[in-house]
Amino acid sequence: MSASTGPTVPxxxxxxxxxxxxxxxxxxxxxxxxxxxxxxxxxxxxxxxAHIAWDPGxxxxxxxxxxxxxxxxxxxxxxxxxxxLNRPPHAPGAMxxxxxxxxxxxxxxxxxxxxxxxxxAVYLPFHAALHGEIARRIAIGRPPVIVTxxxxxxxxxxxxxxxEFGVIHDADPALALKVVEQAQRQTELATRLxxxxxxxxxxxxxxxxxxxxxGLDNVMLEIRNDLIGHPQAEDDMAHRLAPVLRSALSExxxxxxxxx
Amino acid sequence: MSASTGPTVPxxxxxxxxxxxxxxxxxxxxxxxxxxxxxxxxxxxxxxxAHIAWDPGxxxxxxxxxxxxxxxxxxxxxxxxxxxLNRPPHAPGAMxxxxxxxxxxxxxxxxxxxxxxxxxAVYLPFHAALHGEIARRIAIGRPPVIVTxxxxxxxxxxxxxxxEFGVIHDADPALALKVVEQAQRQTELATRLxxxxxxxxxxxxxxxxxxxxxGLDNVMLEIRNDLIGHPQAEDDMAHRLAPVLRSALSExxxxxxxxx
Numbered sequence: 161m162s163a164s165t166g167p168t169v170p171x172x173x174x175x176x177x178x179x180x181x182x183x184x185x186x187x188x189x190x191x192x193x194x195x196x197x198x199x200x201x202x203x204x205x206x207x208x209x210a211h212i213a214w215d216p217g218x219x220x221x222x223x224x225x226x227x228x229x230x231x232x233x234x235x236x237x238x239x240x241x242x243x244x245l246n247r248p249p250h251a252p253g254a255m256x257x258x259x260x261x262x263x264x265x266x267x268x269x270x271x272x273x274x275x276x277x278x279x280x281a282v283y284l285p286f287h288a289a290l291h292g293e294i295a296r297r298i299a300i301g302r303p304p305v306i307v308t309x310x311x312x313x314x315x316x317x318x319x320x321x322x323x324e325f326g327v328i329h330d331a332d333p334a335l336a337l338k339v340v341e342q343a344q345r346q347t348e349l350a351t352r353l354x355x356x357x358x359x360x361x362x363x364x365x366x367x368x369x370x371x372x373x374x375g376l377d378n379v380m381l382e383i384r385n386d387l388i389g390h391p392q393a394e395d396d397m398a399h400r401l402a403p404v405l406r407s408a409l410s411e412x413x414x415x416x417x418x419x420x
Numbered sequence: 421m422s423a424s425t426g427p428t429v430p431x432x433x434x435x436x437x438x439x440x441x442x443x444x445x446x447x448x449x450x451x452x453x454x455x456x457x458x459x460x461x462x463x464x465x466x467x468x469x470a471h472i473a474w475d476p477g478x479x480x481x482x483x484x485x486x487x488x489x490x491x492x493x494x495x496x497x498x499x500x501x502x503x504x505l506n507r508p509p510h511a512p513g514a515m516x517x518x519x520x521x522x523x524x525x526x527x528x529x530x531x532x533x534x535x536x537x538x539x540x541a542v543y544l545p546f547h548a549a550l551h552g553e554i555a556r557r558i559a560i561g562r563p564p565v566i567v568t569x570x571x572x573x574x575x576x577x578x579x580x581x582x583x584e585f586g587v588i589h590d591a592d593p594a595l596a597l598k599v600v601e602q603a604q605r606q607t608e609l610a611t612r613l614x615x616x617x618x619x620x621x622x623x624x625x626x627x628x629x630x631x632x633x634x635g636l637d638n639v640m641l642e643i644r645n646d647l648i649g650h651p652q653a654e655d656d657m658a659h660r661l662a663p664v665l666r667s668a669l670s671e672x673x674x675x676x677x678x679x680x
Contacts, residue, residue: 248634249559272560279559288548299509299539300532373629374508
């Protein structure tokens with residue numbers, strides 16, 4: 161799974177590939193692992209462990225959902241400070257020189273060759289692997305439902321956020337609307353559509369690249385990371401959200417069946 | 421370049437990778453080569469050489485354009501009867517059981533495993549290679565302009581077509597409109613927009629998958645194949661169309677510059 165250039169470490173993993181669910185889960189910011197080839201990027205250990213490096217709790221939540229839904233999960237194994245897999249290669253945030261209040265010295269003056277090498281080492285193999293999982297399912301008449309799983313920081317630029325669960329869509333809002341409806345019905349989570357950001361902020365790259373071209377149902381989930389701050393909390397959240405996803409999808413399909 | 425399953429022959433080629441043009445040319449139906457592993461698909465030699473197997477003349481035209489524009493060209497090396505690279509894996513036309521007036525017995529009863537194997541052997545490596553060319557250019561701030569090059573048969577279901585040059589767009593019509601305008605100004609070709617088919621006929625898969633998610637300018641060209649029936653005719657057509665593409669792009673960019 162390693163690429164021909166860049167770090168000789170796997171940049172992604174696929175778990176439960178044979179899962180029987182229609183859901184296909186994706187966690188682009190699962191890891192804060194910084195391969196040795198990139199040094200420290202000029203960051204302190206604290207910064208390299210902060211939310212700028214990854215989405216704390218997202219992988220544990222994704223695994224809890226994969227288990228309960230029997231879903232395949234594709235997740236990153238490299239920090240987004242090297243390459244943010246939910247951004248296209250030209251986006252400033254793909255290899256960010258600044259993230260929230262942190263400067264990232266190792267990304268300040270990347271050459272075109274370095275940008276190319278990171279794109280080849282991280283972005284292309286991850287998205288090729290995800291594309292493979294999607295295309296294989298489509299080929300056998302089991303088009304997957306793409307759910308990307310993220311977490312967001314409770315305090316951003318010094319400002320606390322009261323949102324707990326954000327549900328974001330790309331071009332097609334259908335599944336996102338059902339997830340919001342079911343979360344509000346089934347949980348006490350402060351849930352809102354297209355918060356803390358939306359497609360207009362260029363945060364739906366994975367959905368746009370992988371789901372929208374095939375007309376697949378899709379949604380991006382954002383959970384406030386203080387709610388999934390340790391393994392038990394991650395699993396509890398998966399226990400709350402798995403039925404929300406299941407009901408949202410069956411409501412969506414029921415609606416289509418009625419109108420067909 | 422071969423895949424781990426399926427035929428151990430290359431399914432694509434990349435020519436002039438270092439080309440300095442912003443244009444990136446794609447020819448999904450360049451070849452009628454049928455790898456031995458697939459037998460004859462139950463077809464006569466005549467059928468295997470007919471337009472159902474490939475777009476005659478398209479590769480020669482694409483190479484002539486690549487040379488004149490100094491553009492990179494990605495083209496297929498396997499017949500579309502095995503996998504039509506301009507179709508998603510669930511489309512009936514991806515591994516067609518019927519094409520125009522021909523039945524394709526070898527595709528009549530494909531198992532899910534066979535559909536998966538063809539997707540892995542042909543579709544995924546081709547589109548991964550194309551994605552790589554695109555992403556590398558985007559990473560260094562040189563977003564490519566995607567032009568797919570096709571040919572169509574002068575007689576379809578017994579009906580002659582008077583169209584000579586069809587120009588098709590996906591979500592963004594900007595470049596296609598300029599190409600039509602320039603072709604009508606610079607050539608005598610009977611040129612029309614979204615003929616002989618359009619995105620509504622699901623013929624813009626490559627553009628939708630590779631160009632639209634990145635917001636790249638893109639267009640699909642269709643040349644009537646009797647106009648490019650031998651190498652000299654292919655090259656003559658490239659000589660006529662290269663300036664059309666160049667002018668269309670510079671008109672498009674000029675328009676943006678003015679409105680910026």
